[in-house]
Amino acid sequence: MTRQAEALERNDDAGETYDSWLAGVPKEITLERVWQLYAYRKALYLYDLCWSDCEKLVGNPLGKAAASQLIRSAGSITANIEEGYGRGYGKERDYFLRVALGSARESKGWYYPAKGLLTPKVLADRLHLLSEVVALLVTELRRSRNRR
Numbered sequence: 001m002t003r004q005a006e007a008l009e010r011n012d013d014a015g016e017t018y019d020s021w022l023a024g025v026p027k028e029i030t031l032e033r034v035w036q037l038y039a040y041r042k043a044l045y046l047y048d049l050c051w052s053d054c055e056k057l058v059g060n061p062l063g064k065a066a067a068s069q070l071i072r073s074a075g076s077i078t079a080n081i082e083e084g085y086g087r088g089y090g091k092e093r094d095y096f097l098r099v100a101l102g103s104a105r106e107s108k109g110w111y112y113p114a115k116g117l118l119t120p121k122v123l124a125d126r127l128h129l130l131s132e133v134v135a136l137l138v139t140e141l142r143r144s145r146n147r148r
Contacts, residue, residue, distance in 0.1 A: 034085040039136035076103035
């Protein structure tokens, strides 16, 4: 194990819990209609965790490129959900949810190569959370299609 990986293992608790994170989200965010979508809340939580992960990744020359792509793809999940909800309901909203779904899958792809710079627990937690976001978005898209 590298010296950096050992330091991460000692100091990394995989981030704050979802419940403690929820308690700190400002009302200006939680009062928006998009907040009602569970996938959005989970994706926003992931983005905050990703931010911390990327701060660790940029400390290694090999991690810089992955961090740059990872923060963009993770941010794209919430941004596209927000854009879709800003457009109302129907095909336009669903288009942006599909883009968010693609970004969630891309984020999984960027987390995996960073495995050498993140603890196994952090990697497993992030991949699990992203799988949850993917499943929630797929479910929402199916519901939307069935309503039409």
